[in-house]
Structure formats: C-alpha cells, structure tokens
Amino acid sequence: MNFNFLDNIQWAAIPAYGYALYGGFVLCTLVQLYYYLIHFGRVVRFRSKSGKEKGVQPPVSIVICSKNEQHNLKKNLPLFLRQDYPHFEVVVVNDGSTDESEMLLYELKQEYTNLQITTIEQDRKFVHDRKLAITVGIKAARYDAIIFTEPDCTPNSDKWLSAMQHAFGKGGEVVISYCRSTSRRGIAGKIMRSDSVFSALFSLCAAIKGKPYRGSIKNMGLSQALFFRNKGFASYSAYPRSEETVFLCRNANRKNTRVTLAHDAILASSQKLTFGQWFQQKCIYTSLLTIGKRGKKHINTEMASRVLFLLCVAALAGIAALRQTYLPIAAAAPLILIRFAAKVAVFYRATKKLQEHGMLIWLLLYDIFSPVLAFVTSMAQPNLHKIKKIK
16 A cells, blocks of 8 residues: 655644544544443343253243233233243233223133232322332232233243243342334334433443343343342332332342343333333433433443544544645544444344344434433433432
8 A cells, every 4th residue: 555645744734733633533433432342242242041941940920010001911911921931920910990901801810820910999099100010019929030021012932931030040139131112113213212222232231241220120020039128119209210220220230130132032012102201201211320320421421422523523524624635534534434334333233132123224323413312311301319329
C-alpha cells in the first residue's frame, strides 16, 4: 500500500484542538468496542444448560397472576398446563376479574387436575396493587421452586418448564430469562421492541456477571424460601409496579442467581401496550436505576460514550467541510467502519439468540436516536429520590 500522501500533509498546521478531537474520538470508539465485543458479547457467547440431561426433576409451581385476561387464559393457559414435566402445578391468582375468567378457570379445572385457583375478591374500601396478587400466588404454591409468567405469554414448546427449572441447578434461588414481544407493530412498536432488546442486553449481562438488577415477572424463577426469608414485598410499598426488580436488587447475587437463554426457555408476549403506557413504565424503571447502583454505571457510560462518539464524528465531518480536506474523515473512517461492523455482528447474533427476528435494522437506527429518548425519559421520570438507595 502506498502511503506517500502522508508526506504531503503539513502536520504542524493541524491545530491542537484537531488532535484533541481525534483523541477523544479514538477513546470513545474504544469504549464502544468494549461494550459491543466484551460487555454485550457476554450474552452472545452465553451458553445455557439445555435441560435435556437426565437427573432429578423436583416438583415446580407455575404462578400466573391474572386480571380480566379471559381471552389470553383461554389461549395460553392450556399450553402451560400441558408442559412435559413429571410433577408440577399451575397456580392462577384471579385478581378481582370482572370478566368471565372465573368461569373459564373452573371449566379448565375440570380437565386439568394440576390447576389450582386462588381468587382475590374486589373490595372498594381496600385498593391493592400487583404485589398482593404475587404474594398470594407464592403463598398458595405448594413447591419451593416457583416459575412466574403472565396470561399473555406463550411458550415455544412443552419443554419451557423443564428448561426454566433446570436452570436453577445447584444452589440457585433466582432464574432470569427473556420474554420477547409479538404484537408491537408500526414505528412505535419497533421503538418499544428495540428498547426492550437494549435493556435486555444490559440486564442479562449484569445477571451473567452475578450482579442482577432487573427481571420480568413474565418469565422468571424464584425460590419460595428466598421470598419469605427476606419478608417478601413488605418494605417495597413505595415502588410502583416494580416489585420484582426491587426484590432482585436487594436479594439476588452471584451465588443464587442463574440465567437461561435456551431456545425453549424464552417466552413470547402478546401484551398490547400503548406508547404512553410503555413510556410510563420505562420512566419507572429509569427511576429505579437512579436510586440503585446495579446497572447504572454501565448504562450511563455506554450512553455517554455513544453520544460523544457521534458528536466527534459530526465535528470531524464539519472540520473536513470547512477546511475542504478529506484528512479528518479519512483518519476516522477505519474506526467508524470497525465499530459499525462490530455493532452489526453483535446485534445480529443477539437478536437471533433472543428470538427478536427482523429487528437488526431497527436496532441500528435505535442506537443513533436512543440518547434523545433517554434524555426525555430522565426528565419525565417519577420523583423517587427520597426512597432509600438499594445496595
């Protein structure tokens, strides 16, 4: 390769801010490559236990909290009741439903002996949230190993329960998996799905490292003993609809937490959130990150390095245009291409593992515009600064 053109460059004529800008660009690129290849790469390289190995299969309780979910119960509940597992029960907490859920549940009870029904009656004087329904479900469960899901979730196969239970392994008290979305269409839907994948990459990486800070009640395992040993949700009344995340921050650790991304372990959710509902939920989780320590550092560092990377690229392009020279962009181009290639490779393999098909292009676009959404979310998040920090 001929590098004679370098002899014609007047290096002394390049201003000091040009070197500083390029140095900042290189540093941001290296930080970004760390997150794509090393940090997010943990999810790509992670190998889950298949659950096919022969061994002891202890009894398991599946807990489903349902409120006015007749349609989803009719569609999905039989799929959970027919799981290929030797001994398990499905506990459905009918949380004050006003539709025909109760009638449907008792009809299914006649067909499936492993279905247990617990009903929370409506009480106008006592308004409760989801924490009560989850607690009632845990208390009603007969077995220590509990797998949570929700009526709108669909398993890939009848091996879901086996894959989730097998992930507990020896000494496991928490199992974290993934639940993908199937119903979010249009631009708003793609934004929500892209954000879900980004959030999952961070939270799953943290869990794999032994520092879990977020899980979803849609697809999560929990030991009944761990729940009662730590007094359940007794001290979490100030947290709006975030009980499982707060519980994980307080009680999940490197020793008792397991992750599974096995094909059979991942569920698909048909929940239809409006963009406003999703944004409100995202604000709550963002607030939890600000009062806790787990996950916050990596999320903020990656976001800051990405914003600075884009600003540096824009500044180098501006200098090239003003000075009418290709040198700034030519110097930056190799690192820009390397970052882009790394990003495409990691996103492609991550979406394949998480079964988020058709999301690669949207993730690449979201990677550029998500800082704006993060800023808006941080400005709109609920005021939870008075809540004690989670250690």
